[in-house]
Amino acid sequence: MAGASSDSLAAVRRDLDPVLVSGGVPLASELFSALRTVDSSAPLRRSLTDPSWPVERRTAVVGSLFGDKVSAEALTVLNSLAERKWSRARDYGDALEELATIAVAASAERGGSNGGLDGLGRLSDELLSFNRAVEESHDLQRALTDPQAPASAKGNLAERLLSNGSSEARLLVRQAVEAPRGHKPVALIREFVDVVAQRQKQWIAEVTVARPLTPGQQERLAAALKGLFGRDLTLDVAVDPELVGGIRVQVGDDVVDSSLQSRLHDLQRKMAG
Structure with missing residues (x-):
């Protein structure tokens, strides 16, 4: 992101951190689900980011679409994003994806010892191990990127690869293979690892x-x-x-x-x- 989008993302990351920390995996699941709705409609993305619309009109769109379907915490996140300025309509979804990932990282952070460092390190290791397994197998790569295969089937396969992985890792790999948003799943997972690394710092x-x-x-x-x-x-x-x-x-x-x-x-x- 650049320009207004970069500034907006930095602001919402700072302002919403307490909400993301307390919400953890349940909140992240809601945000990822909302992201799929946002990604499914170009007119919706434009309505959430149109700078000519007043803030009240953009947040009204959020309320009408998600108000009775998500928690108060998720609605706070979605409204906070709609209140900001974005250089591109897609940036709303990119920011939403990053905030959901931060909520997952915060959950791992709470579950670790040595402050939150061990939990974050464990989550990174799980994600990178998954990537290594996929990159070493052409069959897995084809199965996880097959455009004809149902998204849920690819998600189930990804979870099986994790074996006894944490709930945080399972949510992120399922998101990466079911809704890669134009990326290869392993590339998106590397982006998730980068977000976790920022949290580790x-x-x-x-x-x-x-x-x-x-x-x-x-x-x-x-x-x-x-x-x-x-x-x-x-x-x-x-x-x-x-x-x-x-x-x-x-x-x-x-x-x-x-x-x-x-x-x-x-x-x-x-x-x-």
């Missing part, structure tokens, strides 16, 4: 220091970051002598930079300006 503090930290320093840093971000974080520490001094920490999109190098750059910018 929220549990990893990428720390850059000028000199190696002692175990005691790492413990104190971990405690300080927990107080700052409100959760336990896994430290990924790298040493960069060019940092000169101080420390740089990145957690997801958030950056805390107290390095001397950063302060020098700030001073240079002020002198130049």
